[in-house]
Amino acid sequence: MRRDELLDAAEGLLCDQGSDALTLAAVADRAGVSKGGLLYHFSTKEALIKAMAERLIGDFDELMAAQPYDTYTKRYLGATMAAIRSSRLRRWAVVTGASGNMFLLTPLREAMSRWHSEGVKDEPDPVAAQIVRLACEGLWDVASHDPSLHSEEELAALERRLLALL
Incomplete structure (x- = not known):
């Protein structure tokens, strides 16, 4: 297997x-x-949980790499929206919820640090880039609790508005 x-x-x-x-x-x-x-x-169970977190990070990095945008933050936004629109979002919620041990989520903390610092200085407006990335985190969190809260039309409108900030 x-x-x-x-x-x-x-x-x-x-x-x-x-x-x-x-x-x-x-x-x-x-x-x-x-x-x-x-x-x-x-x-161990801990090794299994850590491997699940690492795989999710790799999945998100792949989503980012597949985005057609010209800046890191636009790719981050595109990847976030793709994850929200797919089953990947549920996977994140259950895997991160599985661990009561912060050590197991170290790969996620490291990835989050990388995702929120990489490319910021290269953005035309670094503050707007940070706002968009933080908005992505909020969207992700809300959608993980209630995936049906936003319709596709609403998600598209949010994506367009966030892209306009950049």
């Missing part, structure tokens, strides 16, 4: 049953592998 399939099983378990249900045995069972097969890839 591939590593990503195990991570998918863990994320699915979190989505369906919550963080209390996340055990190595439950993940192995959901993935259809032995606990030893899971332990080959992830020796």
